[in-house]
Amino acid sequence: xxxxxxxxxxxxxxxxxxxxxxxxxxxAARSGLExxxxxxxxxxxxxxxxxxxLWRRRWYLPAxxxxxxxxxxxxxxxxxxxxxxxxxxxxxxxGVVIGETAxxxxxxxxxxxxTLGGTGKETGKRHPTLEDNVVxxxxxxxxxxxxxxxxxxxxxxxxxxxEVPPNSTVVGNPGRVVRRDGEAAGIDLDQIHLPDPVxxxxxxxxxxxxxxxxCLRRLQAGEKxxxxxxxxAESCPKKHGGGETxxxx
Ligand SMILES: CC(C)(COP(=O)(O)OP(=O)(O)OC[C@H]1O[C@@H](n2cnc3c(N)ncnc32)[C@H](O)[C@@H]1OP(=O)(O)O)[C@@H](O)C(=O)NCCC(=O)NCCS
Numbered sequence: 001x002x003x004x005x006x007x008x009x010x011x012x013x014x015x016x017x018x019x020x021x022x023x024x025x026x027x028a029a030r031s032g033l034e035x036x037x038x039x040x041x042x043x044x045x046x047x048x049x050x051x052x053x054l055w056r057r058r059w060y061l062p063a064x065x066x067x068x069x070x071x072x073x074x075x076x077x078x079x080x081x082x083x084x085x086x087x088x089x090x091x092x093x094x095g096v097v098i099g100e101t102a103x104x105x106x107x108x109x110x111x112x113x114x115t116l117g118g119t120g121k122e123t124g125k126r127h128p129t130l131e132d133n134v135v136x137x138x139x140x141x142x143x144x145x146x147x148x149x150x151x152x153x154x155x156x157x158x159x160x161x162x163e164v165p166p167n168s169t170v171v172g173n174p175g176r177v178v179r180r181d182g183e184a185a186g187i188d189l190d191q192i193h194l195p196d197p198v199x200x201x202x203x204x205x206x207x208x209x210x211x212x213x214x215c216l217r218r219l220q221a222g223e224k225x226x227x228x229x230x231x232x233a234e235s236c237p238k239k240h241g242g243g244e245t246x247x248x249x
Contacts, residue, residue, distance in 0.1 A: 021087040040074035041090030051080035099127035106132045113139035
């Protein structure tokens, strides 16, 4: 009897922790009742606890059925095999996917559009492990079987493909560490002047056409390619893949 009481106490304590996770991290949440009735993230976490319980007992089909029904209702798909620690808060929810072998520590926060997925190249453990207090911003994708260290923040829209050290911030695509232990990580943080490979290629082609036109003009004027003062210099087309055959008209 005592054991049964303890089990129930554990159930209600976990439920309270899940509600508390929302209340403490969403300033818009005003009461526990509001969380229970209005938060898809809370609903998805509760339903995952049941699905995972069934999964661990090898009741795979009912577990998948619960998970998929919840996905349709909340837009949050948590595979029943995923291991989710207490205090997970999924804000807004829509478009969140958590893969089968993902492991989430305590007090993890996920925003809408987050994927904790695989790259499609691995088998076995193929989804990430998020340690305690990790925050993953809206739309971020964390793909692969690596670990995101505790207290790390993944910026909105980031695509993270490798290990993230603890206490660091990762942003961009591909994700780069821009802050570690509160200090800038000493790499280029310029998010505005990004390289534009298409423009660079066009510029290069423009320069090459200019060089070819110069060559043709000289040849038209009766100069031989061998006589050209540019031969072998930076501006010579031969030096840039023009081949050894002299240009003829
Ligand atoms: C990454 C984040 C957690 C901030 O972490 P932080 O450790 O406090 O980092 P900072 O704000 O000091 O930013 C560090 C640098 O990364 C840049 N950065 C921050 N977030 C970024 C993002 N999502 N994408 C690209 N760059 C980003 C900042 O501009 C800053 O660059 P700077 O030093 O050149 O100015 C936050 O920006 C973020 O993306 N939060 C997600 C919030 C969210 O999804 N909300 C949805 C609500 S519905």
